[in-house]
Amino acid sequence: MLATAATGVAVAEPSPRSAEPIAWEACGDYGGECATIKVPIDYAKPEEGSLDLAIGRLKALNPAKRAGVLIVHPGGPGASGINPFILRNAIPAESALRQNFDLVSLDPRGVGRSNPVQCDLDVVEQAPATYPANEGEYQAWLAYNAKLSQNCRERTGPVFDHVDTTSATRDVDSIRAALGERQISFFAISYGTQVGQQYAELFPGNLRAMAIDSNMDHSITSAFRYLQTTTDDFEGSAKAFATWCGQTQACPLNGQDAMAVWDGLHRRATAGTLKDPQTGEPITAEQLRVFLFDGMYDPAGSWFDVATTVKALADGNAAKLRTTATPKAETVNYAYPAIWCSDWKWQVSGFQELDQYRKRLEALYPHTKLSPFWSDVMSCLNWQGTVSNPQHRLDVSGTGPTLLPKSRHDVGTPKAWNYAVAAQLPKTRVLEYDGVGHGQYRNSVCARTHIETYLTSLKLPPSGARCAPEYPSQPPASVRAAEERPLSATGRPLH
Template sequence: MSAALFGLASPFAAGCSDAGGEGGERAGSSGDALVRETLAGPGAQDIAWQECGTTYKGECATIRVPVDWDHPEGETFELAIGRVKALEPQNRIGVLLVNPGGPGASGIDRYTIGRRITDDSLLRKRFDIVTWDPRGVARSHPVQCDKELLGQAPSTYPKTQQEYKNLLAYNTKLGADCRARTGPLFDHVDTVSTVRDLDAIRAALGEETISFLGWSYGTQVGQQYAELFPQRVRAMTIDSNMDHSNFSAYEYMRSATEDFEESFYAFADWCDRTPACSLHGQDVVQVWDTLHRRAAAGKLIDPQTGKPLDDESLRGNLFSPMYDPARWFTLADRLASLQSGVRSARAVTESEELEENSYQAIWCEDWSWRVGGFHELDSYRRSLAANYPHTKLSRFWSDITACLGWPAKIVNRQHRLSIHGTPTILIVTGRHDVATPHSWNTAVADQIDDSVFLAYDGVGHGQYFHSPCVRDHIETYLTTLKTPAPNTHCPAVWPTTPASTLASEPNDSPRRPVHTP
């Protein structure tokens, strides 16, 4: 997408659209007047807050926003928002909007009904923390698809031309089903529409500016909000960044697989120096490679289920704990259990309901992958397996294959950021991050002139939750606007004792990974 479309002279210009390429591109801004006209009322007093949650008491409400922001006079739907008020109202700075990522994660579940930002946080004391379920997600008109059809998904790793054709045909059929069951919103769940919803929330709250904290896919929401509404940003922290300027399907996968491989090496090194690790004293790399060969040959039996575990599912067992090293004790238990054939008390399984399919719907309106066919896709897989011999392939391979044949228009194509007129933006990254690789974060920093880069020297995703040092820098910046010094690094934090209960990934039907901490 051209910088001109996002570099509007005013962040409050009227919305516009430009058709071009596959499905066209959409950009523009929803001025304050337009936003207020499409809401139920003109200001904060019109939001009907009600108590929600059981363990924690937050407030929930809805506002009405257009299904299609390019036609705000048309159909609307209710967007769910949540709030927890500042614990120190006398020291209240303002509103902090938080987005957990995904795409498809519920902000209300995590930050209103749940408390991922804990009460001892400076952010809880000084801000009203406001979040929302983005359009197409949870309480905000979720993208709904036939559960049985979702359960019929073919492998995202086609091994033949026919399997490739079957995958594309399935994606087309599934997308048509989701559109029929969801209605017009299905074609308007892209990130630009979510960004406009975010500004509608700001207007409804009666706030001139907001502070923003986003993780993972939530960083893309923040980045594009800063493009469209730079004058509405008081402060912004984006932690574990998506790079929406990445046009190459192969490079996307290469960088993701590289951080997967390096995260695995970090796990093996940690186990070697941690006596409490179940595989301590063994060659962890060799243990893993042996298990992977057995799984690929159909000879690895999962002692938890008594069924064979294939290599794709096995990599899923390895991949998810790389989001958070606190799960490494359970991962080691899991691998030791597979090695010995004996059930592990901690390596439990969990089940999953499959009705909502917001991730695929949102993702495939934001990303255009030009894959020339089965042989090109297969060459990616073979090249990655050769370059990263232990982990082979990031599970985010499905970010590409899920969109091949998907019937929705791509309305928010990849583009380089064009951000002007914001305060300094704080960018946070980890040394190795399987969900948003380090190289994506450096690419984003290169695209935002007025930014400060904070590096965490450990492994994981969503560094605010892994490092007290990172958390202190983020909270200091958001409350005082004081940024860390250039080239600031926070030391790695490694787990020393096992957590009491941690669940492994499902073993029979690995779900699509998500860009969320």
């Protein structure tokens, strides 16, 4: 239900406080607690049924300095917040956030323990793997999207039609109410930032503080603009990687033109002549781009691995591109397209329009050609679910300041998206990280310090504050690829 604030902006009424205390239980071996709360499947018709929303908590390690509850959204869409990675590994014990807040996360509706979106694995595995090259492939994509969405709805039940971000945002306020908190603080990276943005829009008075790191821009309506912005930061990230290699003696490609080596591999992959030295199987241009794209999220954890692999392939030696294991089950939790396509509707007239997009982008970005996030557009064409939360510009008032950290080049949430969100949110302080990467809390000690200072003390960094790049100079001490991020069930990267 909506109420009208003094400003005239329609805002959602706060969720009523829960009449029953939350029944917390020990969860895992990392000191966390888990519970479930009842939330409506459809907030517009709460009498028609509810789902059990799974939540997790790590209580403040320093209760004397407790600053309240910090909701940490797991992002994705499709990531689980109830596991050691999100709360223990992503926010370590020595962090001021861990010390001063009860950290609360969740499995968002449709994910993990919260009525997961289920689809037949054999249907998921039929997903087309490449951007359509002709009318036949385009029509195959449309037919597949209809088949997948119908299958997932049948397997999942009523929740399938209510996994949009507006519903997920209302769930966050239901958690606040169940905890008995008047206000919450909110922190998220990537897709979780859209939840935070919409929370500020719907429940501005319930926010104590918000830091949203690496932002989605849900106001984009042009499919080409979406593809162009993602590819722009992919190209910029790849060039920064090549520059780093030239300046870093320990980089396996140091002394070579790393960009030229990459271009040569990509030409061979496009021609079908790049083979896996171990299996003899072709490595496609799409597989190669996904590998490079994935490595741009976390330079400290990935760039030496990327350089090692690129050199090995160029030299004809064995190299392993990142893949995802196939689950051994009849059905699979595949929330990404169900959530994504509840939020995004693309007006694409047909194959000819899409093909023009590809040609324009390949001319603009000769090294990386096309971001793998083309699938964010393709997967929603002819999707049979309801677009219940379509793109819109934010309409926010009545909130305190928001801290918005961003990087110079971010393949997951490009710089253009962050600047657009900052323009839509009042009282936003942008924190610039001058390096490459996605999730500046992880990539930059400087950014992490500013985020923790703001959330704990409400002290923003100075206007115009910048953080210098923090790139590795030596390989990791142990073999460690990028921080594990969720992949879709088809192996495509998520936000």
